[in-house]
Amino acid sequence: MTPSPALLAQLGEVFREYGFEGASLSQITRATGLGKGSLYHQFPDGKDEMAACVLDEIGAWFEAQIYAPLRIAPDPAAAIALMMRNVETYFRSGRRVCLVGVFATGAVRDRFADRIAAYFTAWRDALATALGRLGRPDPAGLAEDAVAAIQGGLVAARAWDDPAVFARVLHRAQARLLGT
Amino acid sequence: MTPSPALLAQLGEVFREYGFEGASLSQITRATGLGKGSLYHQFPDGKDEMAACVLDEIGAWFEAQIYAPLRIAPDPAAAIALMMRNVETYFRSGRRVCLVGVFATGAVRDRFADRIAAYFTAWRDALATALGRLGRPDPAGLAEDAVAAIQGGLVAARAWDDPAVFARVLHRAQARLLGT
DNA sequence: AAACTTCTGTACCAATCAGTACAATCCTAA
DNA sequence: TTAGGATTGTACTGATTGGTACAGAAGTTT
Numbered sequence: 001m002t003p004s005p006a007l008l009a010q011l012g013e014v015f016r017e018y019g020f021e022g023a024s025l026s027q028i029t030r031a032t033g034l035g036k037g038s039l040y041h042q043f044p045d046g047k048d049e050m051a052a053c054v055l056d057e058i059g060a061w062f063e064a065q066i067y068a069p070l071r072i073a074p075d076p077a078a079a080i081a082l083m084m085r086n087v088e089t090y091f092r093s094g095r096r097v098c099l100v101g102v103f104a105t106g107a108v109r110d111r112f113a114d115r116i117a118a119y120f121t122a123w124r125d126a127l128a129t130a131l132g133r134l135g136r137p138d139p140a141g142l143a144e145d146a147v148a149a150i151q152g153g154l155v156a157a158r159a160w161d162d163p164a165v166f167a168r169v170l171h172r173a174q175a176r177l178l179g180t
Numbered sequence: 181m182t183p184s185p186a187l188l189a190q191l192g193e194v195f196r197e198y199g200f201e202g203a204s205l206s207q208i209t210r211a212t213g214l215g216k217g218s219l220y221h222q223f224p225d226g227k228d229e230m231a232a233c234v235l236d237e238i239g240a241w242f243e244a245q246i247y248a249p250l251r252i253a254p255d256p257a258a259a260i261a262l263m264m265r266n267v268e269t270y271f272r273s274g275r276r277v278c279l280v281g282v283f284a285t286g287a288v289r290d291r292f293a294d295r296i297a298a299y300f301t302a303w304r305d306a307l308a309t310a311l312g313r314l315g316r317p318d319p320a321g322l323a324e325d326a327v328a329a330i331q332g333g334l335v336a337a338r339a340w341d342d343p344a345v346f347a348r349v350l351h352r353a354q355a356r357l358l359g360t
Numbered sequence: 361a362a363a364c365t366t367c368t369g370t371a372c373c374a375a376t377c378a379g380t381a382c383a384a385t386c387c388t389a390a
Numbered sequence: 391t392t393a394g395g396a397t398t399g400t401a402c403t404g405a406t407t408g409g410t411a412c413a414g415a416a417g418t419t420t
Contacts, residue, residue: 019287022286102286105282106199109338109339117341145329153332155281158285159296160300
């Protein structure tokens with residue numbers, strides 16, 4: 001039983017907007033257009049399974065669009081710049097929260113601990129790899145700071161309801177990464 | 181009707197752990213030892229009012245312990261270093277989430293928009309004031325980045341379930357603030 | 361067309377939810 | 391001690407919750 005990427009994207013948006021606890025089945029059926037019968041048919045373990053599938057889909061997207069390019073691109077500096085552009089697009093300039101980050105700071109953190117940690121680890125490590133190839137000092141620390149800056153930039157942009165905040169934080173983080 | 185700071189602290193911990201939607205009245209009565217009659221007597225508008233009072237209490241604490249010292253301390257560099265130490269203590273080395281940040285990325289963001297934005301603004305501005313007095317370049321940008329780093333450090337520490345991450349992010353953020 | 365498989369709709373369930381009402385209890389001032 | 395105000399406990403409410411069961415509809419294969 002493989003849920004479609006489109007369905008997982010819809011589920012993801014409900015979880016982003018309402019969080020895990022706040023995303024009731026009513027809201028999910030409304031957002032997806034599927035009834036409870038359909039949802040339970042595809043996700044017999046209920047909301048937990050939906051969220052786990054969504055996290056896996058997000059992880060796969062990031063692997064393809066963010067992490068892998070950082071590891072293998074011939075020009076690490078260009079790859080880092082591209083990462084930042086893709087991050088700005090993916091998070092809708094800070095208007096869309098990072099679902100993994102939201103789960104990390106919520107009551108469901110332990111339920112999805114492996115997936116959450118894996119997402120952050122893969123990102124930090126891929127970025128550190130690119131920084132290492134670029135010859136930047138302390139690649140692990142710079143990578144860790146960048147991942148934190150992106151998460152913090154999202155929180156701040158939401159707090160101020162101002163996407164320009166996210167853009168500025170990203171821009172300055174990129175400059176620190178590249179030493180420019 | 182002024183709820184005691186101790187009660188507000190207990191409420192704050194329930195909201196931190198379960199989020200706004202997930203913090204049921206059952207959990208709140210359990211955590212506070214007060215029955216529903218008592219809670220509704222003190223907070224006639226229910227959970228919204230509880231959360232608003234908690235946010236105000238947090239804001240007041242930050243004003244006294246974090247923002248005001250940044251604005252008025254004779255030695256801005258020492259004030260910034262003290263801020264970081266206090267932040268590390270307050271957030272229990274990253275084990276305790278920032279409730280304002282959690283609300284900022286949740287469905288209740290709009291309900292408490294003024295309080296959330298005010299918390300972030302006061303912090304950024306107080307820090308920028310200290311940086312300005314220190315003669316640091318782009319104090320507003322540095323301040324914004326530091327506030328984002330703290331938030332992002334909290335998310336990352338939770339994601340990795342590793343307080344050392346928060347400490348490292350704080351340490352490096354402080355070095356950037358002070359130019360050391 | 362018939363048989364089989366997959367998917368959907370919906371009635372139902374027990375539990376929980378936030379909130380209301382108010383009697384009872386506790387506390388304080390005179 | 392009494393009266394009045396503050397606080398608490400709890401029964402009750404209608405609504406919502408996640409989940410179950412399964413008949414019926416839809417899709418696919420022969």
